[in-house]
Each structure stands twice: as C-alpha cells, then as structure tokens.
Amino acid sequence: MQAEALVLERQHELSLRKIDLPAELGAHDVRVHVHTVGICGSDVHYYTHGRIGPFVVNEPMVLGHEASGTITEVGSAVTDLAVGDRVCMEPGIPDMTSRAAKLGVYNVDPAVRFWATPPIHGCLTPDVVHPAAFTYKLPDNVSFAEGAMVEPLAIGMQATVKARMTPGDVCVVTGAGPIGLMVALSALAGGASEVIVSDLVDEKLQIAAGYDGITTVNVARESLTDKVAARCGAAWGADVVFEASGSPKVYDDALACVRPAGTLVLVGMPVEPVTFDIVAAQAKEISIETVFRYANVYDRTIALLASGKIDLKPLISETFDFADSVAAFERAARGEPTDVKLQILLDK
Numbered sequence: 001m002q003a004e005a006l007v008l009e010r011q012h013e014l015s016l017r018k019i020d021l022p023a024e025l026g027a028h029d030v031r032v033h034v035h036t037v038g039i040c041g042s043d044v045h046y047y048t049h050g051r052i053g054p055f056v057v058n059e060p061m062v063l064g065h066e067a068s069g070t071i072t073e074v075g076s077a078v079t080d081l082a083v084g085d086r087v088c089m090e091p092g093i094p095d096m097t098s099r100a101a102k103l104g105v106y107n108v109d110p111a112v113r114f115w116a117t118p119p120i121h122g123c124l125t126p127d128v129v130h131p132a133a134f135t136y137k138l139p140d141n142v143s144f145a146e147g148a149m150v151e152p153l154a155i156g157m158q159a160t161v162k163a164r165m166t167p168g169d170v171c172v173v174t175g176a177g178p179i180g181l182m183v184a185l186s187a188l189a190g191g192a193s194e195v196i197v198s199d200l201v202d203e204k205l206q207i208a209a210g211y212d213g214i215t216t217v218n219v220a221r222e223s224l225t226d227k228v229a230a231r232c233g234a235a236w237g238a239d240v241v242f243e244a245s246g247s248p249k250v251y252d253d254a255l256a257c258v259r260p261a262g263t264l265v266l267v268g269m270p271v272e273p274v275t276f277d278i279v280a281a282q283a284k285e286i287s288i289e290t291v292f293r294y295a296n297v298y299d300r301t302i303a304l305l306a307s308g309k310i311d312l313k314p315l316i317s318e319t320f321d322f323a324d325s326v327a328a329f330e331r332a333a334r335g336e337p338t339d340v341k342l343q344i345l346l347d348k
Contacts, residue, residue, distance in 0.1 A: 005062040005125035006325040006344075011050030014326045019062065021121055023129060030081055030132045031073035032089065035347045036148040036319075037124050038066035039332045041178065043116060048333050055118045063329075064124030065091035065115035068138065068147030069347070078132040088147040089123070090134040090154075090298050091115035107158075107295040114293075124325060126346055136298050139306040145319070146305055148343060149312045154301045155179055155267065156186030158294035163240045163265050167191035172228060172238045172257050175245030175268055176204035176216070178340050181315060183242045183267055188213045189309045196231065196238070198224045198253075199245070203337035210314060219253075228257045236260070242267055248274040260284040267291045315340040322346045 001023035007015050025031055042052060043063045050057050068088040071081055081087070092114040094106035101109055116122030138147045156179070165171075171187045173180050176199035184195045188211070197208045198217040205216040217227045228238055237259035243250060246268030255277055258264050264286050281288065304310050317339040320328035325344050332342050 003125050007060050008063050009060050014329055016325055025075055025129055027075040027077040028132055029075045029129050030071050030135050032069040032128050033072050034067055034069040034126055035144040036068050037064040037344045038148045039342045040066055044332045047329055057118050062121035062124055063116050064122035066148050066151040067123040068144045081132050086138040087135050088150045089130045105295055107293040136302055142305050145316055146312050150301050152178055153182045154294040154297050156182035157297040157301045159183045159242055159265050159267050159291050160186045160190040162289040163263050165190045168193045169239035170232055171195045172241040173197045174243050174250045174254055176208050180244035183244050184214055185310050189304050201337050224253045225256045244268045246270050251276055255280045258286050263287045265289045317342055319343045319345050
C-alpha cells in the first residue's frame with residue numbers, strides 16, 4: 001500500500017513522499033495511527049553516514065523507531081488491546097522461537113527485525129502494523145510525547161537492570177546526551193543516592209543538573225576522577241559506572257572511577273575499536289556488562305513514567321509537524337547543544 005512517509009533516499013538525501021509499505025493485518029497484529037515519533041541518534045547517523053556498522057542503506061528506507069499512537073484495528077487473535085487504546089510500540093521484532101528468545105534475551109536475536117534498520121522500514125508514516133505482543137497500552141497520565149520516549153528510556157532501564165543496582169549506590173554516567181540522561185534518570189529511579197554525570201558541553205550538563213540527585217562535571221575543565229574521589233574516597237570509587245558517550249577517550253576514566261568489585265556498564269557504542277586496559281579491570285575485579293537495546297523492560301519503563309518517578313518532559317526540546325520532518329532532521333544533524341530530544345507530530 002502506498003503511504004506518505006519520511007524516506008531516506010540515500011546518504012544526505014531525505015524526502016517526504018509516498019512509498020509502498022506493508023499494510024496487511026495479521027491475526028496477532030494491531031494497526032496503529034501514529035501520533036508522535038522521536039528522532040534518534042541512529043536515525044540521524046543513517047542520514048549523515050548512510051550506514052551503521054554492517055547495516056547499510058542500499059535502497060530507500062523510512063526512518064523512525066520511537067513512536068506512540070492510537071490503535072485503529074486489531075487482529076482476530078488479539079484480546080488484550082482494543083481500538084482506541086493509546087499505545088507505544090517496541091520497535092524490535094524477534095523470532096520468538098529462536099534460541100535467544102527462549103533464553104529471554106530476544107534483543108540479541110540475530111534475526112530481529114528492527115524499525116529503521118536496513119532493510120526494515122521505520123514508523124515515520126501515519127499508520128503502521130505491529131505485533132500486539134510488542135505494543136503497550138499507555139496509562140492516561142502518560143502523554144503521547146512521553147510514550148514516544150519509552151524507547152530510549154528503555155535503554156536506560158536495560159542498563160540499570162544489567163548493573164544489578166543496590167539502593168544507595170553512587171553512580172557515574174559518562175555522557176550527557178539523550179541516552180546518558182536516560183541512563184542517569186533510570187539509575188535514580190533504581191535507587192541510586194547520587195549520579196555524577198560528565199560531559200564536555202555545558203548546555204547538556206545544565207539540563208542534567210536540573211534533576212535532583214544529579215551532580216555534573218565538565219571534563220574539559222575538571223577531572224572526573226578527582227570528583228569521584230572527593231565523593232567516594234580516593235582509594236575507592238563509584239559503585240556503578242555507566243559509559244554512555246561512545247567516546248574512545250573515556251575508558252581510562254571509566255575504569256579509574258569504578259570501586260573495587262564494582263560494575264562498569266558499557267552503553268555507548270564507539271564507531272571504532274578502542275584501547276581498553278584489561279589489567280586495570282582485573283586488578284579491581286570489576287564486573288563488566290554490555291547493553292544492546294533492551295529486553296523485557298518496556299512494561300516497567302511505562303510503569304515508572306506513570307508513577308511520576310521519572311520526568312521526561314524537560315528533555316523534549318522541540319516538536320515539528322510531519323510536513324516539516326526534513327527540517328527536523330536537518331536540525332538534529334546540526335547537533336545544537338541545547339537539544340536533547342526532537343519529536344515529529346503526525347496527528348494533532
């Protein structure tokens with residue numbers, strides 16, 4: 001079926017046009033009228049670079065994977081969702097018979113089909129069909145804008161789950177971009193007594209500092225290790241360090257800031273291989289965890305939003321009309337320092 005969509009034609013070229021998209025509703029699917037879609041760094045990376053690792057844009061692809069909307073049709077076997085429900089959608093669809101899915105780690109299923117990851121079309125189009133099993137009802141007090149931010153917040157939730165946090169932990173998050181802030185807020189909701197967030201950009205750090213429980217460090221002017229030593233003791237360190245910047249330069253500080261037998265969680269994805277001091281990690285018996293998307297956390301993420309324990313509204317920098325989608329991506333590609341999350345509104 002032909003539908004209007006934001007299409008990445010090739011690297012550096014976007015267009016808002018009609019394109020053939022799958023529209024058949026299966027027995028276990030729902031049809032969703034899309035309301036809000038967030039712009040993710042991966043969307044922008046495909047726009048500016050045409051690829052992420054082995055995933056290459058070889059043909060036109062619809063962008064977008066952070067979405068909320070309203071159900072307009074349900075499949076014959078769907079019983080827990082109904083027409084009119086406000087929902088958000090988990091964008092990765094695994095093979096639920098796979099070994100990864102059976103182990104409960106469907107996010108690392110090699111066969112997963114993820115919105116806006118070549119060759120799979122994304123959701124920047126007025127209507128999408130999605131499995132009901134990966135479609136979640138939004139509570140009345142969670143807006144469509146917040147619903148579209150469940151996806152990036154779920155990465156923060158996955159990181160705190162992997163960290164096996166204990167109430168009262170002191171945490172460090174390196175990187176105050178959208179994912180770093182999601183990780184910091186998730187850590188606070190997970191029981192952290194304080195989260196120290198580092199970055200090079202004052203504007204990002206000012207946004208982070210607006211939250212109770214977050215202390216900020218601009219590492220262009222101040223030593224992160226000194227800050228952590230002053231807080232946790234020179235011979236000790238933070239209970240958990242979350243690396244969320246993706247910078248290859250941050251690993252020495254990240255290792256130095258973890259306490260003995262503490263945990264380092266790798267969230268950011270460097271574009272190139274990095275130097276990593278294995279002996280420094282061994283000498284403190286640091287536990288190292290990695291994060292790739294998320295699994296089994298969407299429902300808890302939504303519950304935390306509904307409880308008021310995580311407030312994402314300060315992170316929404318601007319909302320664009322669907323007709324202005326190309327301009328929205330051009331702005332996202334500029335990386336303005338005051339921007340955290342830009343969103344596109346498809347339904348007013």
